[in-house]
Amino acid sequence: EPEVTQTPSHQVTQMGQEVILRCVPISNHLYFYWYRQILGQKVEFLVSFYNNEISEKSEIFDDQFSVERPDGSNFTLKIRSTKLEDSAMYFCATGGGGGANTEAFFGQGTRLTVV
Amino acid sequence: GQNIDQPTEMTATEGAIVQINCTYQTSGFNGLFWYQQHAGEAPTFLSYNVLDGLEEKGRFSSFLSRSKGYSYLLLKELQMKDSASYLCAVTRDDKIIFGKGTRLHILP
Numbered sequence: 001e002p003e004v005t006q007t008p009s010h011q012v013t014q015m016g017q018e019v020i021l022r023c024v025p026i027s028n029h030l031y032f033y034w035y036r037q038i039l040g041q042k043v044e045f046l047v048s049f050y051n052n053e054i055s056e057k058s059e060i061f062d063d064q065f066s067v068e069r070p071d072g073s074n075f076t077l078k079i080r081s082t083k084l085e086d087s088a089m090y091f092c093a094t095g096g097g098g099g100a101n102t103e104a105f106f107g108q109g110t111r112l113t114v115v
Numbered sequence: 116g117q118n119i120d121q122p123t124e125m126t127a128t129e130g131a132i133v134q135i136n137c138t139y140q141t142s143g144f145n146g147l148f149w150y151q152q153h154a155g156e157a158p159t160f161l162s163y164n165v166l167d168g169l170e171e172k173g174r175f176s177s178f179l180s181r182s183k184g185y186s187y188l189l190l191k192e193l194q195m196k197d198s199a200s201y202l203c204a205v206t207r208d209d210k211i212i213f214g215k216g217t218r219l220h221i222l223p
Contacts (some may be wrong), residue, residue, distance in 0.1 A: 031209065042215040043158060043202060055209035091157055093211075104148070104211055106157040 002026045006092050006107035013114055016081050021110045023075045023092030032075045033093040033104065034067065036060070043091070049075065082114045119214035121203050126220045127193055135188045135217045137203030148204040148211060149177050149188045158202055161188070195221050 005024040013019050025032055034046040047057040049067055066078045075094075079086055089111050095104035118140045127133040139147070146165040150158035164170060164179035164186065176189040188201055200216040 033211065035213075043152075043204075043213040045210050045212055048209040048211075050209055058210075103160055103163060105160060106150075108157050 004092055004094050004105050004107035006090075006110050008110060009108065010111045011113070013082055013112070015084055015114055019079050019082055019112060021077045021079075021090050021092075021112070023077075023094075023107055024073060025075055025092070025094035026105060029094040029105075031095045031104070032067075032069075033095075034077045035091045035093060035106075036088040037091065037109075038088045046077070079112075082112075084114050087112060087114045119203055119205060119212065121201075121214045121217045123215070124218045124220065126222060127190075128222050129193055129195060131193050132189065132191050133193060133219065135190075135201050135203075135219065137186045137188075137214060139184050139186070139203070139205050139214075141205050141207055141212070143207040144181065144184075145206040145208075147177075147179055147186050148202075148206065149175075149186075150202040150204060150213075152200045152202055152216065154199075161201075190219075193221055195223065197221055 007022045011019055032049040035043050037043045045058050047061045047067055048055045064080045069075050089109045091109045092107045093104045121137045146163055148163050149161040151161055152158040161175055162177040164177050167179055167181055169176055169178045174191045179186045190197055198221045200218045202216045203214040204211050
């Protein structure tokens with residue numbers, strides 16, 4: 001069964017460092033999302049990406065965040081200068097193989113710890 | 116903006132039936148997802164409702180009333196493995212917005 005793959009599964013970084021989280025979407029999917037979940041809290045929308053550009057982003061997704069599909073396959077989330085409060089589980093989700101928002105499948109997540 | 120409400124916690128007994136409600140207020144509503152999330156894991160897709168009515172999928176059913184801004188997830192023949200959080204999420208435009216989730220505890 002096709003699945004969304006995220007790497008790394010865990011990342012520990014020092015405050016102020018840049019991190020790149022990677023996602024390999026399901027192959028025929030057209031819509032890509034990043035979410036984060038702080039421990040014990042709800043899943044929060046960060047950004048959606050369609051047709052090689054950002055289609056929606058939340059207030060959380062400020063200038064420190066960026067997304068791209070560098071090789072038409074991987075979908076990456078970059079945090080330029082990490083803060084302690086960026087510590088969370090980051091989930092990539094992809095969907096839209098049968099049209100926008102008909103299904104969205106999540107990767108297993110990257111646990112980011114900023115120290 | 117959008118507002119999604121669901122109970123924080125519920126408890127039910129193995130073998131019983133439980134209904135988890137979700138109410139929402141959002142402009143530009145497209146449809147509503149239910150996801151299951153076990154602790155420390157990713158959400159997994161359960162259902163997606165666009166039209167009014169009930170959709171059944173095995174032990175799980177999901178209902179939507181667009182006019183009332185209301186959905187529920189019905190779980191039958193509860194099993195211990197159903198202990199998890201259940202996330203209601205609405206879609207508008209190109210984003211999916213999640214509620215805070217309902218943590219379901221199953222008692223033997």
